[in-house]
Amino acid sequence: MKNTTTKRLFYALIASLFILLSAVISLSAYKPVSASADTAVPYAAPSHLGIKLDGKSGSTLQFTVINPNDYPIEVEYNTNTCNSAHAKEWVDLENLTTLTVAPRGSVTAYVTIVGTVRCVAFSYVAKDFDQRMIVYATDYNSSKKTISLLYTSVVHFSDCLKVQVAGTGWKINVFNPTDKAVQIEYNKKMCFKEHAANWNLEKLKDLYTESDYLPAGVSTQITISTNGTATAIAVSYVLGNTRYITYAYNLSTSKSITVKTNVIPV
Secondary structure, three states: OHHHHHHHHHHHHHHHHHHHHHHHHHHHHOOOOOOOOOOOOOOOOOOOOEEEEEEEEOOEEEEEEEOOOOOOEEEEEEOEOEOHHHHHHOOOOOOEEEEEEOOOOEEEEEEEOOOOOOEEEEEEEEHHHOEEEEEEEEEEEOOOOEEEEEEEEEEOOOOOOEEEEEEOOOEEEEEOOOOOOEOOEEEOEOEOHHHHHOOOOOOOOOEEEOOOOEOOOOEEEEEOEOOOOOOEEEEEEEEOOEEEEEEEEOOOOOOOOEEEEEEEEO
């Protein structure tokens, strides 16, 4: 009985040594994967604008706007003070203007204080990320030249059609900035912007589809007629399972216009 027990212990010891040896051999062949440049892709989030308050002259605030990127950008800002909720979502800003800023460069911007509204709003589109990077502020001291900035971003679809007022009678230039030919659809009459933004087929009763595709990088002109109190236009195209919408409002005889974009599934 004793010999049997001894043999069992001996065989168990041999089996344990075999398992241990196998593990050592396996580990010697294993090479850990490191986060090298070949295996790890860093994520670089887009940067917000730098904003400095330079001072105030009368009812006009002066700012220095700084481009944090190594490439030129188009900075948009509201030339009048605005509602902070509008600034945060970048909607219903009716006094926008654009400045080109060189890589790592800066420009001067002027904002007029209107009434009791105190918010200032600046942004640019980080096109590689399809994000509009927004900086806004309601808390600033012009005498001390201090400002407390708030940061947000909203989705921006840079490959939507670009719309410009071309003349009286609401002749609209539509430009295709994509690298594909697209078939344009638009409402032949003015509509309401909330219907245009979501391509509401129950409300857009005058839709028209161009028979010819608009080539990449080419513009065409369409005519939109008046329609009661409606003040917006709606233009779109479909790629894959997505409808890309460009809608515009605040059309002016001075050929200014407020342009927005949206996408919806189809």
